[in-house]
Amino acid sequence: MKGVLVARLDNMTERKNAAGPQDNQRATQLVAPGEDLGDSEGHELGHGVIAIDGRIRATKNGRVNVNGNTISIEPRRTAYVPRPGDLVIGYIEGCTNNIWFVDIGAPFNAILPMSLGPSKADFGGTRSVIDIGEAILCRVQEVEETHSSVVTMKGMGLRKIRSGAVENIDPHLLGRLIGKQGKALRQLKEESECRVIVGDNGRLWIDGDFNGTLEVRNRLRSLTAEAKAVTLGGVA
Amino acid sequence: MSIPLVPQLLRSHLRELADNNQRLDNRAQFEGRDVELEVGILGNAEGSARVRMGDTIVLAGVKFQTMTPYPDRPNEGGLMCMAEVRPVSGRQHEAGPPSAASIELSRVVDRGIRESGCIDTSDLCIIPGEKAWQVILDLFAVSDDGNLFDAFALAGITALRNAIIPQEKFELGEDRPLIVSKTPIMCSYQRVGGRFIFDANGREELGGDERIHITLGDDNHVHSLQKGLKGAFTAAEFTELMEEARKKGEELRNMVHSLEGGN
Amino acid sequence: MGYGDVQMIDANGIRNDGRKAGDVRPISIELGVVPVADGSCRMKWGTNDVIAAIYGPMEAHPRKIQRQDRAVLDVRYNMAPFSTSDRIRPGFNRRSREISKVTAEALESVVMLELYPRSKIRVEIEIICAEAGTRCVGLTAASVALAHAGIPMTDIVVSVASGKINDVVVCDLNKAEDNYGEADLPMGVLPNSGELVFLQMDGDLSPEEFQEAWDYNMNAAMVIHDYCVEALKTGRYPQ
Known part of the structure; x- marks a missing residue:
């Protein structure tokens, strides 16, 4: 030796x-x-x-x-840390009579109070509005100093996601996906004829024609593979 | 193991993919991920293998101990198979005593190898009634992106087939290879989006239903079967899976044998 | 002379594996070996083979372990059953519990835990092949994996042990030297400040020998740190 x-x-x-x-x-x-x-x-x-x-x-x-x-x-790699104003895609992890707990891919679950929910619901009727396991498009309203955050669904375009697919990419690759002034993303949307909404937490909602969805996903896969190859190839 | 949330959207999307004969990673229905198989990677094990299928990576290590043979079988040694899914292998795997899921995993892999009769336990006898070899196969998950069953079974049989009995260390003569006469191969299928697929990855596993594990020996004899998770299947579906498992088993068996050219 | 008078270093100061007193065993580092983890690292050091993986920061469960002002580091050091010459029964034992604790405390000194209150960062250290000095390899691999995961840290912890064999102080004991040696001094060094965050010792060292072992460790840590930095920049060391 x-x-x-x-x-x-x-x-x-x-x-x-x-x-x-x-x-x-x-x-x-x-x-x-x-x-x-x-x-x-x-x-x-x-x-x-x-x-x-x-x-x-x-x-x-x-x-x-x-x-x-x-x-x-x-x-080079980073965890998603929510900031007020971030557009994020979350999954409902649990709920009480008037609060939903939302997994937004951050170190801590976010809270969605009924008052900031999508529509009027009776006290105790949270699950009838958004059920556990469903996905939502929401915005981070505030982040406390202890990192717990509150999300809202009051706002333009914020809604429950009922169709399409949600994909993940590492948050640090978002810049590469979007491109300068959103050029790469715009091109992707045009080519695939899909609606692609990019959450700041690295989750993407792809909605549209089935083949278009596959096209977007393949682009994401090659992006992730490229990033991996670069790190391992030593080019960085 | 903490129970991960199953996004409803994922389930509906998997259904849509199945209806269009597609999968999340562009594979065909019965197409497996690329398999990487390596032997002799653990310096302190008497036999070892590493399997990589996509982002699923597992290790298998074989160790030998001496044991007192069981009174009803004084001329036989023993085989023990232990699978550990430690928290290193995934976010959903928590520390603590083995979960029911990992015990199932360990026992299904064990049955496939044991029942194939690939290890002649009478060959493990040292002094009848007094001393025999105990073969211990430890399976270790490094990274879990679905289908640990097949990865463990493949790594396990490969490690055994390349193991050396350390007789010198125990002052029992010269080292000799462990005799493994057969190559049982496990193929696992899971119902995802309404149809059975081969080699489910982590997300397919998360959004899937029941699984079927089939272990076939060299001559296509069935050595172990296991149905896991909630769901029901038909006889016709099962027949199709058996047919697929025979084809796939042959392919993987040849891969295991290709590493043994030197012996 | 050492226990049983086993001669492990010759008159020219060459050790049983061909190294000189101050030499470190060959080291290689590879990042991203656990693809599903947030950060990971495999470190081979001599015949030691160690995998470290990081998950988090994530919500700390159960709630009673949460800290309102900072994150908690949940470190688990474990030896795989097939990692040693005699098989280890799976499960937590007193030795691995102690090493997990001191490793966690060493890492807590560099990880900026205050940035992630109430959360948990899981650090999993798995020894898949053990020679000697696994705690040092585990601690170093864990700090490289943390950096790979993008966890903010003020420095990387580099850990290395020196000891004494046949009355000669040597750096980075191998298996035989660890078994028959007369002393072992593992240290965890912060290469950029020269501070120590991990220190253990057992055996017998004179004040002069102690100083020599200390110096060996300090110098070796600087060299190993360069390997770690290289790996973090390019994905592996050596290229």
């Missing part, structure tokens, strides 16, 4: 002296959590970075983004 030689490198000093994010080469750099990104002085901190002892440090695995003096990380 061959051993790996341990070099006595003083990595710490080398890293501490690294140039700051203003260095252009760092703009397209891939980082791992904990990696030093230079002096925090004069920089705004965006997603995926924190400042420790005057140094910027990555907290996520992904690509460094420098926009003006804001430094952030575009993560």
